Amino acid sequence: MVLTWPSVPQWGPVVSRSSCSGILGVMPTAADLASLLAAARQRAVDLGLELRDLKTATAEGPDDEHDPEGATIGFERARVAGIFERACAEVSAFEEATRRVRNGTYGRCAGCGQPVPAERLEALPATDRCVACASRRLRDEAASRQIMSRCSQR
Numbered sequence: 001m002v003l004t005w006p007s008v009p010q011w012g013p014v015v016s017r018s019s020c021s022g023i024l025g026v027m028p029t030a031a032d033l034a035s036l037l038a039a040a041r042q043r044a045v046d047l048g049l050e051l052r053d054l055k056t057a058t059a060e061g062p063d064d065e066h067d068p069e070g071a072t073i074g075f076e077r078a079r080v081a082g083i084f085e086r087a088c089a090e091v092s093a094f095e096e097a098t099r100r101v102r103n104g105t106y107g108r109c110a111g112c113g114q115p116v117p118a119e120r121l122e123a124l125p126a127t128d129r130c131v132a133c134a135s136r137r138l139r140d141e142a143a144s145r146q147i148m149s150r151c152s153q154r
């Protein structure tokens with residue numbers, strides 16, 4: 001049984017670089033974000049349907065543990081569940097970005113309040129942080145994960 005799934009691309013550039021690109025990049029418009037949100041929702045729905053079908057297949061099929069085919073389906077289900085989760089996160093990120101467009105905070109860093117460079121928004125339309133604040137947050141998250149793992153080892 002060969003199962004193929006639509007791949008979920010990472011945030012890609014929204015607008016073509018052909019027109020007025022240069023080094024400044026092009027900030028995504030509300031319309032860009034709306035179509036990105038619609039595409040992300042469609043992807044999540046498709047994946048949700050695939051996942052539902054896989055769950056049905058597993059429920060009907062022989063048990064995962066003793067049948068090689070069943071194990072494959074179980075593995076596929078876990079894989080698709082992971083992609084589905086990322087697709088859902090993508091939907092919320094675009095919903096959040098759309099909200100920020102409406103309340104006029106889109107393009108402002110949620111960390112330091114400075115404008116997020118257009119080329120960053122072009123590459124990551126749903127981002128709410130400048131590079132410095134985003135990497136600081138990543139470091140903080142990594143640090144708290146480390147601390148938490150030390151806590152739970154005790």
Ligand SMILES: [Zn+2]
Pocket residue numbers: 109110111112113114129130131132133134
């Ligand atoms: Zn910032």
